[in-house]
Amino acid sequence: MPKIQIMSVIGSAVPAPLRELGLLACWYLVQDGVAISGPLTSLPAAQALSHRMGTYALDA
Template sequence: MATIQIMSVVGSAVPTSLREQGLLACWYLMRNGETVSGPLRSLASAKALAEQLQPGMLLA
């Protein structure tokens, strides 16, 4: 089973809807190079979701 990883993006890579809310960074969950969730508003929420999806296998 592939491990879930957390990827962060900043600046213009952040979706417009989040930039309009003042966010300059967001996080996505990735597995095998493919997005499985996101964009997430905080690293804490990304870690929590990753733990729910794959307990004990998070790489950040």
């Protein structure tokens, strides 16, 4: 089973709607180099979603 990783992005890589809310970082779940989730607003949210999907790894 492919591993799901958590990727963080900061600054201008954060989607504009999140930056407009004042967020300077967001997180995505990634599998085989492809984002499998939309931007998540916190690391705990990304970890929880990853756990619900069955695996967890942190490569942020």
